[in-house]
Amino acid sequence: MSSAADRAAPPNRGPLVRFLVLLVIVAVVLYPLIWMIGTSVKSPQEIVSNIGLIPEKFTPGNFAEGWTKFDVSFGRFFLNSALVSLLTVLGNTISCLLAAYALGRLRFRLRGVWFAVMIGTLLLPGHVLIIPQYILFRTLGWVGGDWPYLPLLVPAFLATEAFFVFLIVQFMRGIPRELDEAAVIDGASPYGIFRHVILPLSRPALVTTAIFSFIWTWNDFFRQLVFLSELKDYTAPVALTLFIDSTSESAVGPMFAMSLLSLIPVFLFFVAFQRLLVEGINTSGLKG
């Protein structure tokens, strides 16, 4: 602020008021999360009687109880979730990168048509395809089979998440064409250009893809609910819904404890990559 403005105007309370308003909004927005943490260490009696955020009697036992509440432990469910999420990250990054390189940088017949089709699938609701996919995967013996995660993973390895293809294409368009042309003069093939020019320069887009891929898959419920049939194969979100069935009061604490644990990986990603996540949705309009 310039000194002339300082002299002219009386002390401005605007910024302070704005700050206080923002503080109140933050408190309201974060309340459910803080309440969740408090409730996860409350005893059954206190969950009903104590309306405060901090428990009078610290009850960490909820975590142990929730962990072993069902025939299969939550350790297994979290491991399943991690396996599905990490393999989906791998599949999405590789397959979407390959498709994006073709659509964004190479000249080949019908490219325009395929690009338009890819844009068309961007807005295609996943719920529309779930029934025929279920029938297809069941016919192939993938649902509840020896490899129960094939229905969740195979689509990721086939670049069906058009959002990421689009995101990487957009990013690749910013890489100067001259680099390709120089490589061509040096005798590089399209594969060589991919390996030595595009792949190293696309790393930021790949990191964004990987992070969003992980968070979306970790939080995903619909597909996991439909395709996982055996308790031992359940992922954390599907297992959490088992708590809803047991309506007894005593289950609330353990239910909150396990819910809290299930949010931690996403929270850690948020802390580590906050800047990148915010920039990621800026450049592509990706949903959180």
Add this chain to the structure above:
Amino acid sequence: MTASTLTRDPAAPAAHRPGRRVRRRRENLAGYVFLSPWLLGLLGITAVPMLISLYLSFTDYSPLISLSDASWVGFDNYRRMFTADQSYWHAVTVTITFALVAVPLKLAAALGVALLLNRTMRGISVFRGLFYLPSLLGGSVALAIVWVSMFNREGAFNSFLALFGIEGLPWVNDPDWALYTLILLAVWQFGAPMVIFLAGLKQVPVELYEAASVDGASAWRKFAHITLPMLSPVIFFNLVLETINGFQGFTSAFVLSNGTGGPVDSTLMYTLNLYIKGFVELDMGYASAMAWVFLLVIGAITVLLFSTGRFWVHYSDNEER
């Protein structure tokens, strides 16, 4: 220089021509090599299932029998949907209510907070991050569980009301209110559109506001005549995205009603209804018909939004900034 002079350059030595043709053929092949996983996915995971789904929508089919045994019933599924199935129309009403209330509220919250944050101020990135956090967590089962507990009879929300001597309702068990707790959960996740609004606000040229100040324009007039028009492309983008997402809400409704759409069908979102018909009642022919109508309606809404966009979305001519 035009494309044709580039490709048919008479000065180019003749010896280079075959090389160029070979290179183009190689690039053509490479294009399809790199595209092959995506093409396979398009065919096997998207296109063929869509066709199967279209076929199934004219049949009576349960997954307990093989696909070839599905019995053809013509337009019966569609007729049943539009004329006989009360719960179907109930689900349509619930979904439209959800989208019509949640999307404007969410966008208004996003824009309001973005305007508050759009000043140079210390700690701005901390605020931005904290507001964004619910967008990352809010779609999960875990958060839906917390939300439902918060609006129970003994939940935190009623405890809060009790401080003012108000006796709350069991909101999530009340058919008149259950959907609104889900709407609130959607609005709570205003951070993602807010971040996009913030980026849009940064693009508005400061000179416009300065010129308006010189002309003595009030804060409201600046908002209505500069901010809103300049922001309209971003508003439009968020509107399309949030509307399409709004129609597809599933997880929170599933958790609140334990997969039934209750109480009294009040949270029977379209996708939840589709899940129940297809995977609980195993009426997959009918559910496929529902899926196709859903697809067509979402497509129609997108087209509608884009066609109205012409009248109110203002694209600036120069995009240098």
